[in-house]
Amino acid sequence: MSKIRVSAPGKVILHGEHSVVYDKLAVAASLGLRTRLEYCEEGAGLRVEFGDLGLTQCYNFKDVHQLLSTQIPLTQPTAYYNLTHPELLDHDKITEIVEKFVDLNRHEPKQRQALVSFFYLFFAIVGSTDSNLSDGFKLAVRSDLTVGAGTGSSASFAVAIAAFLLHFVKVKKFKSKNLYKSLDLNVDNLQNFDTTELDLVSKWAFQSERIIHGTPSGVDNTICTFGGLVSFRKGTRPQKITLSSKITLILIDTNTPRDTKTLVGKVATKRAKYRPIIDAILDAMDHTTISALDYFQKMETSDVSGETYDALGELADLNQNLLRCLGVSHPKLDQACEILATFGLHCKLTGAGGGGCAICVVPPSVKGVEKAITELKLNGFGAVLTDLGGCGVRVD
Template structure:
């Protein structure tokens, strides 16, 4: 029987407006999904070894404690002198050096790219967070499952990273509260609240998740880790702090999976290359996307105080504009276009979300009633799409019971 059990979950996300343009300091608007990543950690009094199971990636592997303790005892490469480092300062890590060490540590058994990336991301956080403490580990099993499709533009990697980072901070809080190990350095964790995370802790979770996102996405915008940490509806510009948008009306969404894989890093690079070649033209497109996002945010904030159906129609027009701008950047895909055309047959509006090139499309649903939604989803599934109806703007990372 487990002597300690910790359960953490974090939502996925969709970008409503601002894909690609956010990389160039334009406004993005993102919302958390009702679909979540869930982690269960169990610690046992007897035995040794740490079992890591990522169900959706086909990973189940037991690491022996000798290897784990050796990793935790390895000095963490820093860009600042060691005296400056504790788990409150992920920005002091020498990122590339940390990644190289973890790549060596991860079992050679896992060569499939998504499996290796997941394990590297996990042990990156495991080492650099727990490595700043005098942790005493017992036999454990860590299991992670997700409602999110990997590589579909719904923040699966950020949701994964946020869940792992939050778990590690929660683990340290519990152990410190029980005085099971001693901190090498003082941290900013709230030991008076073991049932959740305060603002300082959420900021820290998001910072750590951003470090993990760098492994997979190279130069992430920061949108994904922010929305998966805080939940809700967030407006975000790279040069400013994220702003949480308060809405009293619930938003709902049809999430459409094209079942077509895509490579975020490649697509971001594709836009960058096109911008070098056609700078004035691409900058004009990015500026238009910025204005589209600003106007969409204005409409969303007026939904409770105006003609709802009229505002939803205006929002739909902006969705069409944004999708066409994304096509101009060359990041759409025939299956994404087909999904949007199918929605249009029912008077709805859709666009890609995330990097594009496959992945998912979204449709914010006006208050028409469930019957119409069911008809749309049935038609999409008939054409080979995955389609689910879910809430938008729900809670962020949390400790589950």
């Protein structure tokens, strides 16, 4: 085994960004755009290449072995832990250890977040096993997604890493170290991930999202792991929606960078100051998503009528206005909505907002979509047509 390839999709949130952090419903779907990770054995030591961040970094095995031999900080006795129990990690202490290892001063913020996320997962997963890394290897990550634009680049990255590490432990047949609980992985299935393994990948990716987002809801890691179209509410199992016909949308990129953690923090600050007002907005968002879900569920069984698309358009407008009230829109997002309105189309931001991407569901009956796309591009936007619901994480 000299190569492993794993990929995970990006995502769009159709309804429920921000409100999902406060236990409201979200509906999200995977995209055809993916993050790809390639592992190959070469050289000496560990070489990390995060091409989208312009980062290549080499670590010698002496330092890597020292990290992996450090006891993993846990909230329970060591005998309860193995890599199937990420919920037992002492998150802050592990982050501290990894931040020291990564030498934060040498990197810019995006690179830091990515390296800390990667080594967090590497330390807590591989460090719990009897791994005896002796052959040098390279890990290269590349994504079709714009980094930091609301299409789940961080979750897609985290899911690809978590899935790779789980697969790596299986392929290498590593066991738990003696001090940890014994490990019973299904090493006969190396083609893909079963549902239990997907649950585990999603849980590990959630830990990584805690580093990048602070207080993630879990919707992004869920959809980037399982793929398809799902409804999601924190603390409950995600429900899959199987459409009888495809949904096409325009994915609009404002080319305005922003940072999810800052935007989630902005909403939290506003809520602390104006609790009843913000809670009323979040409740309204919940109702918007519940109504939209109703229409998506109709699409499971019957042919989609013009009325369904009209309602989905109105709900998109409603939610965009509610998101604007939360303070997470941006003049470029508002401009995209205005341009598309002149073509009779409805648009809303997707993900954390503040720039990044917007989406516009395209009813099959609408003519002139190409003209709308041209107009967006003339105004400096990126715009592509894409279908919802690419497959989840997989071994390629």
